[in-house]
Amino acid sequence: GQNIDQPTEMTATEGAIVQINCTYQTSGFNGLFWYQQHAGEAPTFLSYNVLDGLEEKGRFSSFLSRSKGYSYLLLKELQMKDSASYLCAVLDSNYQLIWGAGTKLIIKP
């Protein structure tokens, strides 16, 4: 079966750095997405990785290793507004998005 694992919840301090991991086992791979979702709102796009390596976009970076079925989202200089759920999703061979359960990130002052 298809499976995506990410931690349920993480806590970090304002101004610090946090890494949210995602491992996946899917039928085929056409890219991995990270989305941010604030409570009661729809997800918003953060990043897309289809090749191995690190993609940097401002305070957020996303890494992918296809051979290991592994990705992480790195958030730097954390701000209180970064408190949200972070969803990892993989596009499988049928171009269907397979979603992880999300990681709730709590930022403390």
Next chain:
Amino acid sequence: GAVVSQHPSWVICKSGTSVKIECRSLDFQATTMFWYRQFPKQSLMLMATSNEGSKATYEQGVEKDKFLINHASLTLSTLTVTSAHPEDSSFYICSAPSGLAGYNEQFFGPGTRLTVL
């Protein structure tokens, strides 16, 4: 980026009534749209794939006769929850892929919160 709208944003209805939710792609054409349901503190669950001009494809366990999907144009898909019951109360979200070559980002609507009394 591409914009997807949903209407209504929230709705409260009595048990047994039907509710229609609209999903529109505002600045691009979407031959495919996806409908998701999200219960509190849970991840998105794909309900069905809506295809313009043809029947929707439903995920296992989703009743097609209860959740009617119509994708009549390249910019509009509707989800009708028929004979709604309290257990149908949830956050319903639609999305549409941008379709840009080599990049399959999905753009999400703002969601519709349905409460069935």
